[in-house]
Amino acid sequence: MNVIEIKQLTKDYGNKKGVFDLDLSVKKGEVFGFLGPNGAGKTTTIRHLMGFIHPGIGECFINGLDCSKQSDIIQKSLGYLPGEIAFMDDLSGLQFIKFIAEMKGIKDFSLAEELIDMFKLDPSGKIKKMSKGMKQKIGIVCAFMHNPDILILDEPTSGLDPLMQNKFLELILSEKEKGKTIFMSSHNFEEIERTCDRTAIIKEGRLVDVEDMKILSQRKQKSYIITFLTQEMASSFSKEYGEVKGRQGNKVTVYVKGNIMPLIHTLDKYEITNLDVKIQTLEELFMHYYGGEKNV
């Protein structure tokens, strides 16, 4: 069953801004990633799902309910983390969390306290004085505290330190185990790789691809930068191995997809002073998806 269903969603803001003819569906219990550069239309799509804005053409459904018209019912089983942090500055963190809990009709505050503990958040101070990371934690508590079945998260780890990013990923994985459906946008490939089952890639408002994460990470190339003792060795290796991407003096760069053994066997014959491994970054992967067009 599809929990989230986006059908031919189009919202044209002019100047190539917006989303165009977007078709997506997220199954129950799936963690769905949403990748794309800034201004690609990720937040616009999420705003449609939240019912904040209405489609020009097309429709969005969550649990079979129209996001435009029945968002108040949808919100009962949905947790949302906005991409931009903006609370009510006059409140303290705890006051804000309690206020949102009341607005959501939450009677049981124990999950909120658990989350506060988990992220080592001290919510007693005024929000105005809080750092970006602390505010992000408050946002996370607000999104998860009513134990929603569906989570829509807009760049959830931005502002968090690496330790907390890790904590957050653990939280996502444990929610996934509970069978929650999660839709999250991100710039962070590792985050997506570790949590998501499938990932959509969006560019200039258009869906580029929806990938199974296993396939996507196989496509992620590794490159090896091998430094040989002499230039002669480097050039002779290049001739022997064949698939060399570049050579600079005694340094050779090799891309390997899949099996690494042939490379190791070949290298065995040479004297090597250094071996660097470079894992393809998200940006480089994007380049691949965008088919070499400008703008990453």
Next chain:
Amino acid sequence: MFSLTLFKREMKANIKLLTIFIYILTLYIFMIVYMFTPNSGTGWDAIIKLMPDVMKAAGFTAGGSTLIGSVATGLYGMIVLMVPMVFSIILANKLIASYVDRGSMAYLLATPNKRVKIALTQALCLWVSIGILITYTTVAIIISSAIMHPGQLDIGKLVLLNVVVYFLHIAISGICFLASCISNDTKRSFSIGAGIPIVFFLIQMLANLGGKLTNLKYLTIFTLFNANDIIAGKNIVLNVSVLVVVAILLYGIGIFIFSKRDIPV
């Protein structure tokens, strides 16, 4: 229909603003009531004779020798029109447009409450806050009169004045609230929500000058409140009804647009 949680939060958040405006009103109320001297009429009459045009524009007309007349001239010509109006402009902007502008509206909309309910609750805050302001004004005038000029105030007429003033401010705040509802940023909300009421007020000042300019009174909502007419015993039902209809229309349109439009948060 209303969210009690949100209502309580807003009333608490805006208590400071309300207090400031109560201070301002208190200051003027005590000053005007104090200036009243029973036999020689009001201190105003002398000032009005000195600068008739300026005073007329600002709504100060000869108040006669009664305390209620003096209060009407001194307070209900300008102060009690201006001060709550500025309050409405600020509060209406805070209640909707400022949340949209800052993005925190996202948190309110991400709760299982209909937009209409959220907007209605914010409107209620405005109505109640203005109610507190006007009720305070009435009570403060009664108390200060009882202290300084016991037994001289026509309380019935004062209450009547304030009933009309209340609905006048509800109608004016409707302009501010509508502006707030249709704006994505506070800049636009302020330029409409403050601009139109201020223009109305300026037109009212010009119309007060008399002569040909009197006809300008048909272009401003302030015409629906005339302190001297009310004191003279004119029926207020028609004026109040018109103000209520205007308010319902403005708030209704504002809430309707807010509930349907795209909110980029």
